[in-house]
Amino acid sequence: MNIQKINFTNAEGQQLVGRLELPINQHPHNFAIFAHCFTCNKNLSAVKNITRELTSNGFGVLRFDFTGLGESEGDFENTNFSGNVDDLISASNYLKENYTAPTLLIGHSLGGAAVIFAASKIDSVKAVATIGAPSNPKHVKHLIQNSVEEIKATGKANVSIGGRPFTIKKQFLDDIETKSLPDVAKNLRKALLVLHSPQDTTVGIENAEEIYVAARHPKSFVTLDGADHLLMKKEDSIYVGSVIATWAKRYISIPKIDTISTTHQAVASLDAEDGFTTQMTVGSHTMMADEPVSYGGNDFGPSPYEFVSAGLSACTAMTVQMYVKRKGWDLQNIEVHTSHTKVAKQIVENGEQKEIKVDTFNREIKLQGNLDDKQIQRMLQIADKCPVHKTLHSAIEVVTTLV
Numbered sequence: 001m002n003i004q005k006i007n008f009t010n011a012e013g014q015q016l017v018g019r020l021e022l023p024i025n026q027h028p029h030n031f032a033i034f035a036h037c038f039t040c041n042k043n044l045s046a047v048k049n050i051t052r053e054l055t056s057n058g059f060g061v062l063r064f065d066f067t068g069l070g071e072s073e074g075d076f077e078n079t080n081f082s083g084n085v086d087d088l089i090s091a092s093n094y095l096k097e098n099y100t101a102p103t104l105l106i107g108h109s110l111g112g113a114a115v116i117f118a119a120s121k122i123d124s125v126k127a128v129a130t131i132g133a134p135s136n137p138k139h140v141k142h143l144i145q146n147s148v149e150e151i152k153a154t155g156k157a158n159v160s161i162g163g164r165p166f167t168i169k170k171q172f173l174d175d176i177e178t179k180s181l182p183d184v185a186k187n188l189r190k191a192l193l194v195l196h197s198p199q200d201t202t203v204g205i206e207n208a209e210e211i212y213v214a215a216r217h218p219k220s221f222v223t224l225d226g227a228d229h230l231l232m233k234k235e236d237s238i239y240v241g242s243v244i245a246t247w248a249k250r251y252i253s254i255p256k257i258d259t260i261s262t263t264h265q266a267v268a269s270l271d272a273e274d275g276f277t278t279q280m281t282v283g284s285h286t287m288m289a290d291e292p293v294s295y296g297g298n299d300f301g302p303s304p305y306e307f308v309s310a311g312l313s314a315c316t317a318m319t320v321q322m323y324v325k326r327k328g329w330d331l332q333n334i335e336v337h338t339s340h341t342k343v344a345k346q347i348v349e350n351g352e353q354k355e356i357k358v359d360t361f362n363r364e365i366k367l368q369g370n371l372d373d374k375q376i377q378r379m380l381q382i383a384d385k386c387p388v389h390k391t392l393h394s395a396i397e398v399v400t401t402l403v
Contacts, residue, residue, distance in 0.1 A: 003021045012067070018064025018091070026058055032102055034107075035084070039069065045237070046231035054244065057245035058254070067083055103252045105129070106128075108132060109132050116184055117184055126190060130192075131196070134207050135206075155170045186216065193219075196221075197226070197228065200224075260280070276289075277300050277301070320365075320386075329371065331371065333369070
């Protein structure tokens with residue numbers, strides 16, 4: 001995982017804390033922002049699972065704590081729904097200034113309502129996904145229904161939500177009363193995906209219908225049959241992340257990486273601005289080579305020597321299996337672990353002792369099966385006869401020409 005802790009300032013000058021999660025094997029093709037549910041935070045397990053599905057599909061995802069929650073500054077009792085929307089706009093501005101403006105907004109529960117409002121104010125957003133979202137922000141009043149009269153009478157009340165105490169002020173109720181989500185959804189004019197469970201007992205499925213009916217096309221609905229409101233089952237949140245990633249790609253722009261063609265067995269292509277991140281075509285397969293971060297690379301792919309080690313491991317395994325199949329031996333599995341290093345050795349040259357570095361491949365072989373000692377020793381001998389091993393020990397010529 002490639003996760004960075006980030007801080008940005010909201011409209012009130014308070015520091016909000018988030019996590020920016022990036023793909024491990026490429027630069028993000030697009031950025032998304034995730035808005036968590038009412039009184040939740042960025043570290044809810046469902047939020048993490050959805051985020052990681054998105055990053056595995058090439059998205060960079062910013063998940064953060066709204067004002068007064070989690071690690072972010074501010075007092076929750078002084079916040080309201082409009083403040084959540086403003087926080088999302090501040091998060092968008094952070095991405096725009098430091099990375100790339102977001103094209104996708106995702107919101108869970110009340111966060112789903114917030115992303116629809118925020119998307120109407122963020123030009124870069126092309127797609128919006130809601131998960132278990134209420135069709136109107138004032139739906140959250142049912143969570144505090146036993147305290148509504150006290151709030152109206154005294155200006156605030158202490159309430160328990162999800163087993164945790166919160167102070168809700170009258171200004172929060174007044175704010176959500178002025179927000180009409182159907183009107184905003186109708187004029188959104190951005191791709192909308194509504195995900196909702198028929199078994200959601202916190203925000204009923206009728207809310208999804210109201211959002212869907214109010215919105216214009218392009219719009220989609222996916223039922224999360226069997227899921228609870230907080231997506232507590234891991235498979236549910238992973239499914240949600242996978243669906244959103246696949247759906248969003250239809251409405252956002254993803255830079256196309258041209259496949260490099262060659263008449264040779266392999267070709268590598270590296271642009272000046274890419275550092276060490278190298279596009280490759282090997283046979284009929286596309287892949288990426290890179291250097292570790294410690295060497296100035298992005299670690300988006302194996303290093304050149306790791307490719308050589310991989311070739312030796314694969315060739316060894318194939319050669320041994322080919323041999324034992326002809327013999328009819330019971331080799332059920334072979335693992336070949338290989339790494340490259342340079343080992344210092346002392347030699348004598350022209351009567352003088354000097355130190356040289358010798359390329360060394362450390363290879364460890366694990367065999368599973370019903371095998372006797374004689375068979376095992378023979379297989380180790382065969383391992384040394386694999387074509388790549390023999391190539392590494394033979395005289396090699398590299399003929400270079402300019403094309």
